[in-house]
Amino acid sequence: MKQTSIVTAAVLIAGGMGLLTLGATAQDQTSDPAAADPAPAVYTAEQASAGAAVYAQACAVCHGAALEGVAAPGLKGEYFKQMAAAQQLTADSLLSVTVQTMPQTDPGSLTAEQYNQVVAYVLQQNGYPAGDVPLAPGAPNLTALMLK
Ligand code: HEC
Incomplete structure (x- = not known):
């Protein structure tokens, strides 16, 4: 006892x-x-470098060659952080909003893999880490990465 x-x-x-x-x-x-x-790694370095080319071709004209924002808001730095916080964006919702609404003049015009790559590139440019698991719709770790 x-x-x-x-x-x-x-x-x-x-x-x-x-x-x-x-x-x-x-x-x-x-x-x-x-x-x-540490933020979870949700994309591979290969995706991000392929995404740089997709970005240059399909996004840079509005968002700026360095994601600094031209006709459209910047996708990097303080502004992007504020937007992500205001919308409570995760990597998952960033991917779906991009697939559904971008490029603004022709939404849905990229292949699924190009969307994965360009979102990987945006994440990389904002300092989120690369890892072994490729970014893809429904990947379980995507919702775990809260953008801020
Ligand atoms: C024709 C100009 C144009 C092009 C090309 C374009 N965008 Fe945009 N984008 C905009 C504008 C304008 C906004 C802000 C208004 C809005 O949210 O719809 C925006 C907003 C965004 C947002 C923030 C959405 C949110 O509110 O959460 C993301 C992320 C984004 N764009 C990514 C991309 C990516 C990635 C590409 C390339 C595949 C791209 N855009 C191509 C004009 C463009």
Whole structure:
């Protein structure tokens, strides 16, 4: 009986410490979002470099050769961050909004793989990491990448 309560107490204490640790982590994230939780990798480097060519051909005329924004808003930097935050964009919704609405003059005119590539390029240009898993509609990690 006594033995049990000691074990119980130890479990409770360990559990409490776990909560404290979680609390501390959450606080670190608010004070310095970049340092905590590395963003999940949702595209490959090959896709991003292929996407650069797609971008130059199909997007640059409106969004600028360096994604800086010309006739259309910039797709990089502070403006893009604000738009992503306002729309609570994930990599997943960025892909679907791009497929459904871009290029604005001819939505849906690229192949599925070109859309994957150009979105990979936009993510790369905004500093999100490349990895082993190709970007594709419905890939499970896409919703996990919250753009900010
Ligand atoms: C003919 C000009 C034009 C072209 C070409 C074009 N866009 Fe756009 N794009 C716009 C305009 C204008 C907006 C802002 C209005 C809007 O959101 O519809 C926009 C908005 C966007 C947005 C933000 C959408 C949102 O609100 O979340 C993304 C992402 C985007 N474009 C990506 C692309 C990509 C990638 C390409 C190339 C495949 C592309 N665009 C080609 C004009 C263009």
